[in-house]
Amino acid sequence: MIGANGAGKSTLLKTICGILHPTSGQVATSGNIVPLLELGAGFDPELPVIENILLYGVLLGSSRKAMLEKVTSVLQFAELQEYGSVPVKVLSSGMAARLGFAIATDVQPDILILDEVLSIGDEHFKQKCRRRIDQFWRDNVTVIVVSHELEFIRQSCNRAIWLDGGRVAFDGEARETTSRYLRSIEREAMETIARLR
Numbered sequence: 001m002i003g004a005n006g007a008g009k010s011t012l013l014k015t016i017c018g019i020l021h022p023t024s025g026q027v028a029t030s031g032n033i034v035p036l037l038e039l040g041a042g043f044d045p046e047l048p049v050i051e052n053i054l055l056y057g058v059l060l061g062s063s064r065k066a067m068l069e070k071v072t073s074v075l076q077f078a079e080l081q082e083y084g085s086v087p088v089k090v091l092s093s094g095m096a097a098r099l100g101f102a103i104a105t106d107v108q109p110d111i112l113i114l115d116e117v118l119s120i121g122d123e124h125f126k127q128k129c130r131r132r133i134d135q136f137w138r139d140n141v142t143v144i145v146v147s148h149e150l151e152f153i154r155q156s157c158n159r160a161i162w163l164d165g166g167r168v169a170f171d172g173e174a175r176e177t178t179s180r181y182l183r184s185i186e187r188e189a190m191e192t193i194a195r196l197r
Contacts (some may be wrong), residue, residue, distance in 0.1 A: 008167075013113050017037070019177065033107035043100070047088065049075070053067060056100070077102040
């Protein structure tokens with residue numbers, strides 16, 4: 001999903017997750033939805049990283065026993081092996097973001113919802129995230145991504161929705177959607193320049 005800031009992308013994701021209720025119409029989903037909407041949401045900053053892995057995993061629908069078995073893989077993916085006993089509040093925002101992504105993508109969702117999380121971390125970690133998302137797509141998991149990284153949308157998504165002012169401006173093949181969106185931005189820029197002359 002693409003669009004300018006304030007276009008309604010995050011609101012739509014929150015509606016799909018059941019956090020917000022639609023003012024009209026309805027949203028129907030099937031399966032285990034795992035949202036990663038706000039990095040760090042669901043963490044208790046006072047608890048150690050390992051306890052937060054267990055807590056967040058349970059909040060996402062896994063059992064504590066299942067999450068205990070995943071602690072090592074989550075820490076490894078997030079590259080936080082040395083931080084297991086450290087309170088989350090000590091982590092940098094980037095480290096907390098890596099932890100949130102690692103947990104959310106290790107609980108085997110049916111529907112994974114990612115809001116602007118592909119911009120977290122350095123390029124090495126971004127590539128790890130993209131490989132994990134690619135694996136979800138190969139496993140036929142539904143992945144809904146909001147991103148301003150149009151090249152990622154073009155290369156990785158087969159369908160994209162462009163939101164503008166809370167409405168669908170275009171829904172179609174990812175390359176066509178991103179092209180229309182970019183043409184719209186260029187047109188607006190040219191109109192602004194013309195008005196200033």
